Amino acid sequence: GQNIDQPTEMTATEGAIVQINCTYQTSGFNGLFWYQQHAGEAPTFLSYNVLDGLEEKGRFSSFLSRSKGYSYLLLKELQMKDSASYLCAVNGGSTLGRLYFGRGTQLTVWP
Amino acid sequence: NAGVTQTPKFQVLKTGQSMTLQCAQDMNHEYMSWYRQDPGMGLRLIHYSVGAGITDQGEVPNGYNVSRSTTEDFPLRLLSAAPSQTSVYFCASSPQGRVPQHFGDGTRLSIL
Numbered sequence: 001g002q003n004i005d006q007p008t009e010m011t012a013t014e015g016a017i018v019q020i021n022c023t024y025q026t027s028g029f030n031g032l033f034w035y036q037q038h039a040g041e042a043p044t045f046l047s048y049n050v051l052d053g054l055e056e057k058g059r060f061s062s063f064l065s066r067s068k069g070y071s072y073l074l075l076k077e078l079q080m081k082d083s084a085s086y087l088c089a090v091n092g093g094s095t096l097g098r099l100y101f102g103r104g105t106q107l108t109v110w111p
Numbered sequence: 112n113a114g115v116t117q118t119p120k121f122q123v124l125k126t127g128q129s130m131t132l133q134c135a136q137d138m139n140h141e142y143m144s145w146y147r148q149d150p151g152m153g154l155r156l157i158h159y160s161v162g163a164g165i166t167d168q169g170e171v172p173n174g175y176n177v178s179r180s181t182t183e184d185f186p187l188r189l190l191s192a193a194p195s196q197t198s199v200y201f202c203a204s205s206p207q208g209r210v211p212q213h214f215g216d217g218t219r220l221s222i223l
Contacts, residue, residue: 004153033211042201043154045211087154097142097161097205098169099212103153 002026004102006088011108012078020073020105026092033099034062034073035087043087047073075107083109113137117202117215124192124222132187132218134202142205143185144212147171147198154201160185192222 003025012018031050035043049055049064061074075082085104092100118133144159156169160179176188189196199219203212
């Protein structure tokens with residue numbers, strides 16, 4: 001089966017740095033996605049990793065280690081608007097494009 | 112450019128009723144999928160399609176049917192609604208498998 005694990009909740013202070021971890025076990029691997037989802041809204045794409053290493057995009061970075069089945073999303077200079085659920089999704093299995101999602105990490109940023 | 116459009120945005124049904132959730136995209140994307148999102152459960156794949164005329168089951172397909180007669184449209188049919196199908200339903204599309212999926216705004220469905 002496919003298994004994607006991430007913490008349920010995290011809290012941090014405005015201006016701080018937070019790291020959200022994701023571990024996965026899938027029968028195939030064609031990349032890992034991070035999505036942000038504000039309450040009552042649709043998920044929006046943040047980052048994509050298919051090779052090992054760090055991908056940086058402004059205040060957001062994502063890291064992948066395929067050998068360890070591990071990724072993290074790093075958020076810097078946290079702002080109140082970063083309070084949201086962060087979803088880890090693996091493009092795995094035998095069908096390209098089929099995503100397996102973790103249950104999401106609810107991040108609360110305090111002033 | 113409307114992206115992925117889902118209708119309706121809200122719906123209340125009685126147990127046993129049937130209905131179709133509509134999903135349309137205007138980006139000529141080959142890959143389309145339907146997810147349901149329940150509290151604490153994350154997004155779970157119901158059905159997906161890799162192109163017109165091709166559909167396949169996801170993790171939780173029971174009680175749902177899909178068809179893909181055109182590239183643009185991917186409707187989801189509830190055959191006989193049950194309270195367990197109360198959820199938020201998202202449709203998503205992408206040009207092909209290795210790129211991010213674009214999500215619609217969701218349909219909030221309640222079954223009484």
